[in-house]
Amino acid sequence: MMDPISIAMISDFFHPNVGGVENHIYMLSAKLIHKGHKVIVITHSHAPDRVGVRWLLPSLKVYYIPFLPIASSATLPNFFTSLPYLRTILLREHIHLIHAHASLSSIGHEGILHSHLMGIRTVFTDHSLFGFDDAASILTNKLLAGTLRNVDAVICVSHTGRENTVLRGELFERSEDDPSRLVVRENVYVIPNALVADQFKPGPPRSTETINIIVLSRLAYRKGIDLLVATAPRICAAFPNVKFIVGGDGPKLIDLLQMREKYLLQDRIELLGPVRHGDVRSVLIQGSIFMNTSLTESFGIAILEAACAGLYVVSTKVGGVPEILPEDMISFAAPEEDDVVRAISEAIEIVMAGKHDPLRAHERVRTFYDWEDVATRTEVVYDTVIKSPQMELWERIQRQLGPFAGPIYTIILIVDCVFFLFLEWWMPREDLHYVTHHWDQAKYKEVRSLFACSEISAHNVLD
Structure with missing residues (x-):
């Protein structure tokens, strides 16, 4: 020392x-x-x-x-x-x-x-x-x-x-x-x-009848919000039991609002606005899948927090994201609309089949980062x-x-x-x-x- x-x-x-x-x-x-x-x-x-x-x-x-x-x-x-x-x-x-x-x-x-x-x-x-x-x-x-x-x-x-x-x-x-x-x-x-793993403990087991996809991000171009705007209506149409919960604020908020109005998805896409960091866990445990559509990312602490809270992660394969989690805890997609839809579909099947254990994911992340x-x-x-x-x-x-x-x-x-x-x-x-x-x-x-x-x-x- x-x-x-x-x-x-x-x-x-x-x-x-x-x-x-x-x-x-x-x-x-x-x-x-x-x-x-x-x-x-x-x-x-x-x-x-x-x-x-x-x-x-x-x-x-x-x-x-x-x-x-x-x-x-x-x-x-x-x-x-x-x-x-x-x-x-x-x-x-x-x-x-x-x-x-x-x-x-x-x-x-x-x-x-x-x-x-x-x-x-x-x-x-x-x-x-x-x-x-x-x-x-x-x-x-x-x-x-x-x-x-x-x-x-x-x-x-x-x-x-x-x-x-x-x-x-x-x-x-x-x-x-x-x-x-x-x-x-x-x-x-x-x-x-x-991260402090104890601050992101998984919530109680969730039913697979409804799959909530969580997005927590600054709503800006660099965070790939255009990809979210393009893919969310397609995912909602393909999976009637899927809902989106989006937290964050930024210049792309208006695009999300317009997309929700255009496709009449007010009951399927919930926009929370800015989320305090102390409230992040309470948002994460409402979902089963975390979605990250960044176009560039050096590390991605939000991904780590979501995985620690027991969510299965879907992310664009950019920057340092592939270094964060083992391959069985995350599905990667190219930063393209069709591939993001494919990766989300794969994640939904994994969650509905019970192949992802939130508690085990939490314990693994606890040992990775301190x-x-x-x-x-x-x-x-x-x-x-x-x-x-x-x-x-x-x-x-x-x-x-x-x-x-x-x-x-x-x-x-x-x-x-x-x-x-x-x-x-x-x-x-x-x-x-x-x-x-x-x-x-x-x-x-x-x-x-x-x-x-x-x-x-x-x-x-x-x-």
Whole structure:
């Protein structure tokens, strides 16, 4: 076990928003605190009044700095305006390492950019897959490549995600043995997501007279909602005993409403709207089959939660989804209308024939994924980073991004360094109000025992 260190989780995506990245940061932080480390979270503010410092159980301090999101909970990339806030927070909290999350998190990228000026080590976790051929992906990938040139370690949540991140972030170098061959850098790791299995126990046995298909997803193009719109009427027509229960919100909600009206399926397709994460299990146990139609997916925590709750899973075979579950717990389909209908038909036959055991599925998932294991493996990455040589400013400047982006990023590094020196003069370190007291382990164990005895889940706390 490594010596305790102070860690800052930095991301635009955190509570009160709910999602895979938000839950990952919270659960990983809680486990690292349990292992004796000090952990804080830095994120943007939320209207109308969530700004400043807040505390979450068991002893997680969250800094909401006064930046508002522009779209999808992400802030505008500005490189420099966050430096005064991050410098003050990181210094006064005696941070040794920052852990940034998500490629679209501007504040995460900026945290990595600024931290090296203070001798703070950096780790980045990529949670999503991105393409290479549209304008948004090109700009995002170039920003990611600039950030990852200077990061000390990169973590991906699946092997497919690792391949995608390596290509997007240009995380390869020429082999010393064969200069004509490119090899992936040694500081790229794979650590999957996890879940708290006790929060997704299967419900009582359900009758097969009616088969409920559950869909819990953000209703957006990337999540394949167009496939759901196209296939749901065909499935309802082929199987009179099938109903859909759809939870989530997003721009594709109007398409679902129009489809339901067009085919007169108001009694067959129930739209729940946004579902709090604390209510996910209560929705899942209403069904027998979970349907995922994503067009791209790095890991798919919703699939894991559904399988843990005892549902048989049908999913498009994209991204890191094939890595999540054994083949006898999931049916795959190509992201095409006809193949999705085929896979759903196969799943319905399996469920109606009693070939899927929800309790056995729950016990198997319990042994596959555990936050304790994720935290332990993340500790290994932290320990490796802390013990590795520090990257100097000149080395960072020399890591060019090409003839066009390279000079621009070099200018950003130099301006960032000058701005940092100005802040060192304007707000001297000796004038900062340093944090001298934090939760000790005895106090933490006391709160944790109360937390466990009251049977309050992490998701209920976040809600």
